[in-house]
Amino acid sequence: xxxxxxxxxxxxxxxxxxxxxxxxxxxxxxxxxxxxxxxxxxxxxxxxxxxxxxxxxxxxxxxxxxxxxxxxxxxxxxxxxxxxxxxxxxxxxxxxxxxxxxxxxxxxxxxxxxxxxxxxxxxxxxxxxxxxxxxxxxxxxxxxxxxxxxxxxxxxxxxxxxxxxxxxxxxxxxxxxxxxxxxxxxxxxxxxxxxxxxxxxxxxxxxxxxxxxxxxxxxxxxxxxxxxxxxxxxxxxxxxxxxxxx
Numbered sequence: 001x002x003x004x005x006x007x008x009x010x011x012x013x014x015x016x017x018x019x020x021x022x023x024x025x026x027x028x029x030x031x032x033x034x035x036x037x038x039x040x041x042x043x044x045x046x047x048x049x050x051x052x053x054x055x056x057x058x059x060x061x062x063x064x065x066x067x068x069x070x071x072x073x074x075x076x077x078x079x080x081x082x083x084x085x086x087x088x089x090x091x092x093x094x095x096x097x098x099x100x101x102x103x104x105x106x107x108x109x110x111x112x113x114x115x116x117x118x119x120x121x122x123x124x125x126x127x128x129x130x131x132x133x134x135x136x137x138x139x140x141x142x143x144x145x146x147x148x149x150x151x152x153x154x155x156x157x158x159x160x161x162x163x164x165x166x167x168x169x170x171x172x173x174x175x176x177x178x179x180x181x182x183x184x185x186x187x188x189x190x191x192x193x194x195x196x197x198x199x200x201x202x203x204x205x206x207x208x209x210x211x212x213x214x215x216x217x218x219x220x221x222x223x224x225x226x227x228x229x230x231x232x233x234x235x236x237x238x239x240x241x242x243x244x245x246x
Contacts, residue, residue, distance in 0.1 A: 002026070002027065002028070002029040002030055003026045003027045003030065004027065004030050005027040005030045005031040005034065006027070007023060007024070007027060007031075007202075008197070008198040008201040008202045008205070009195065009197070009198055011197065011201075012201055015201050015204040015205050016205065017205060017206075017208055017209050018202075018205040018206040018209045018210070019091075019209075020066070020089075020091035020093060020094050021091070021093050022093045024093070024094075025067070025091075025093040025094050025096075025097045026097075028066060028067055028094070028097075029067065029069075032066075032137075033192075034189065034192035034193065034194065035189060035192075035194075035202075036137070036169075036239055037185065037188050037236040037237045037239055038234065038235075038236030038237075038239060039239075041234065041236075042136070042167055042234060042241050043069045043070060043073050043136075044073055045233075045234065045241075046070045046073050046074060046134060046136065046165055046241075047070075047073035047074050047075075047076050047077030047078070048077055049132075049163070049165055049233075049243065050073075050074040050077055050078055050132060051077040051078055051079075053131065053132055053161070053162070053163045054074070054078060054083050054131050054132045055083075055131035055132075055159065055161065055162070056081040056082050056083065057081065057082035057083070058082075058083055058129070058130060058131035058132075058159060059083070059084055059085075059086060059128055059129065059130040059131070060074060060083055060084070060085045060086070060130060060131065060132045060133070060134070061085075061086050061087075061088065061127065061130055061132070061133045061134065061154075061157075062074075062085060062086070062087040062088065062134045062136070063088050063122045063125075063133060063134065063135050063138055063154075064088070064089060064090075064122060064135060064136065064137070064138025064139075064141070065087035065088055065089045065094075065095070065098055065117070065134075065136075066089060066094050066098070066136075067094060067097055067098050067101055068087050068098040068101050068102055068115075068117065069136075070134045070136045071085050071087045071098075071102065071115050072101065072102065072105050074113065074134075075105065075109070075112050075113045075115060078113050080111055080113065083113055083131075084113060084114040084115065084116070085113060085114070085115040085116070086115075086116050086118055087102075087115060087116070087117045087118070088117075088118045088119075088120050088122055088125060089117075089118075089119065090119065090120060090121045090122065091119075092119050095117050095118070095119040098117050099117045102115050102117065122138070122142075122150065123142065123146055123149075123150055127153055127154065127156075127157035128157065129157055129158075129159055130157055130158060130159065130162065131158070131159050131161070131162045131163075132158075132162060132163055132164075132165070133154050133157070133158065133162075133163075133164045133165070134164075134165045135154075135164065135165065135166045135167070136165070136167045136241075137167050137168065137169070139151075139166060139168055140168050140169055140210050140211060140212050140213070141209060141210055144211055144213075147221060148221055148224060148225060151164075151221060151222060151225035151227075152225045152226065154225070155225045155226040155227055155246065156226075158246045159246070160246060161246060162245075162246045163243055163244065163245055163246070164222075164227070164243070164244040165241060165242070165243055166218065166222070166230075166241065166242045166243075166244060167234075167239070167240065167241035167242075168212060168213070168218060168239070168240060168241075168242075169210070169212040169238055169239050170212055170213070170214060170215055170235075170238045170239065170240055171212045171213065171214055171238070172214055172238070173214050173216075178238075181237050181238040182238060184237050184238075185237050185238055186199055188237065212238075215232070215240065218230075218242065219242075222242075222244045227244040227245060227246065228245055228246060229244070229245045230242055230243065230244040230245065231243060
């Protein structure tokens with residue numbers, strides 16, 4: 001169902017801002033695995049985390065679900081305990097293809113946790129009480145001035161004992177660390193077959209759309225949003241994932 005990412009392989013006279021359109025949806029699984037160090041581990045581990053923290057007969061949100069990789073992982077790991085998942089994305093191209101992937105998963109499983117795909121803006125979506133929320137490389141695409149309010153709404157919706165899984169690209173206030181990990185990230189992309197042209201054009205396309213924060217900013221924001229504790233559970237180069245507890 002996925003194609004090889006060649007979106008930036010040819011010279012582009014004017015590189016537009018990155019959008020999650022039909023072209024991106026077609027190549028997204030290949031793009032993200034070749035671009036995000038540790039991505040398969042994060043996805044599989046989100047299912048494990050759900051098995052640990054998702055409470056029976058409760059709702060789980062996958063906000064900014066893209067093609068539903070985290071939702072699929074949770075459905076593989078969760079017992080049939082009355083949970084259901086709502087996967088949300090504001091890009092119609094992504095949510096449409098997400099439905100196709102989940103339908104294909106349904107055909108492979110005898111029974112599966114119910115999952116609904118919703119096309120909506122997570123900044124305005126009314127959140128129902130839930131035991132787990134996943135923001136997997138989503139917050140970095142939200143305008144910075146809206147990030148705290150979103151986290152506050154998530155914290156308010158989470159039931160006692162609930163958790164937020166937050167995965168993000170990081171930047172670093174220490175220039176040496178920033179330069180070292182950024183250089184290694186580009187080396188990771190080259191090792192996965194991306195050319196210098198592809199790396200440069202993708203960087204231009206995404207620089208005004210994705211705005212990463214330092215880890216310390218995430219930690220303080222989660223505290224300000226009302227989470228009692230948060231900790232890093234995974235980091236590979238300049239990409240990480242955290243768990244925040246109610």
